[in-house]
Amino acid sequence: MSGRGRALVASVLMAGATACTIDVSPTSTARPTRPAPPTPTATPTVAPTASASSSPTATPEPTLSLALPGVTDSRVVTAAVTPDGDTLRVTVSSTATERIDELVLRWHAELDTVLRLAPFIPSDDRIRDGGPPLQQVWTKWVVGPGEQGEPSGTISVGWGPLLPGATLEIPLVATRLGEGPVEFDLQLLAGNDLLSFEGGAPAELRVVVP
Numbered sequence: 001m002s003g004r005g006r007a008l009v010a011s012v013l014m015a016g017a018t019a020c021t022i023d024v025s026p027t028s029t030a031r032p033t034r035p036a037p038p039t040p041t042a043t044p045t046v047a048p049t050a051s052a053s054s055s056p057t058a059t060p061e062p063t064l065s066l067a068l069p070g071v072t073d074s075r076v077v078t079a080a081v082t083p084d085g086d087t088l089r090v091t092v093s094s095t096a097t098e099r100i101d102e103l104v105l106r107w108h109a110e111l112d113t114v115l116r117l118a119p120f121i122p123s124d125d126r127i128r129d130g131g132p133p134l135q136q137v138w139t140k141w142v143v144g145p146g147e148q149g150e151p152s153g154t155i156s157v158g159w160g161p162l163l164p165g166a167t168l169e170i171p172l173v174a175t176r177l178g179e180g181p182v183e184f185d186l187q188l189l190a191g192n193d194l195l196s197f198e199g200g201a202p203a204e205l206r207v208v209v210p
Contacts (some may be wrong), residue, residue: 001188064108066154066182068202075100075191076164081186081207088117088174088209092188093167095198100162102139104189105170109143114178115209119157121173138170156189174209179209182209 016149075096082089092103107117133206144150159170188195189204195203 018204024046039096052108062183062185064111064182065105066068066108066185066204067151068204069151069187069189069192069194071193073190074200075190075195076198077188077195077203078085078189078197079203079205081205083174083209086174088172088207090170090172090186091167092162092170093166094162097164097205099164100190100195101158102158102191103160103162103168103189104140104156104158104187105172106150106154106156106189107184108189111156111182111184112155112177114176115176116177117155117157117172118175119159119170183207 025126073204075098077092077096077100078096079090079092082091090105093098103166111117119141120136137159140148140156141158142148142150144154144156145152146156150156157170157172159168162168184207186205186207188205197203
C-alpha cells in the first residue's frame with residue numbers, strides 16, 4: 001500500500017473512533033417533586049350559647065295580699081263575701097262549740113287607695129251635742145300597728161261576739177276611689193289569731209269586687 005493509501009485508512013479509522021466515543025459523564029435525572037403539604041385552615045369555633053335556666057321562677061305574690069299570722073285558732077267558721085252596691089256584706093257562721101269573744105276582719109291598708117271599707121258612715125249626728133245615743137256593733141277600727149298587736153300595714157275591724165252555731169252579717173261601707181275590679185285578702189281572726197275553715201285551712205278569703 002502506498003503512503004497515500006495508508007494515510008487515508010488512518011484518517012478513516014480516527015473518524016470512526018471519534019464517532020464511536022460514548023459520553024459517560026453523569027446526566028441530571030429529573031426527580032418527581034413532592035407536593036407541598038396542605039396548609040391547615042383554621043376552623044372557627046362556635047361558642048356555646050347560654051341556655052335559659054330550667055330552674056323555676058318564684059311566683060309573685062298577689063296584690064293586696066296578707067302574711068299569715070304566726071298563731072292560729074282551731075275553731076272553725078264559714079264565711080262568704082257579697083258585694084251589694086256601696087256595701088260589702090261579710091257573712092260569718094261559727095261551727096265551734098265555744099264562743100268567739102271578738103271576731104276580727106283584717107285587710108291590707110293599701111286597699112284604701114282604691115276601695116275604702118268602713119264599719120259605718122261618718123255623720124255629724126254621731127258627734128254633735130244632744131245627738132242620738134251612740135250605738136255601734138263593731139268593737140274596734142284600727143290602722144296598724146295597733147295597741148293590741150295589730151300588724152303594720154293592715155286595717156282591722158272588730159265585731160262580736162260570735163256565739164257557737166250563730167251567724168254574723170257584717171256590712172262594710174265600700175267607697176270606690178279607683179276604676180276597675182279589685183282583689184284583696186280578707187282574714188277572719190279571734191283577736192289576732194287566725195281562725196280555721198273546715199279541714200284546717202286558714203280562714204282567709206280572696207275577695208273580688210267587680
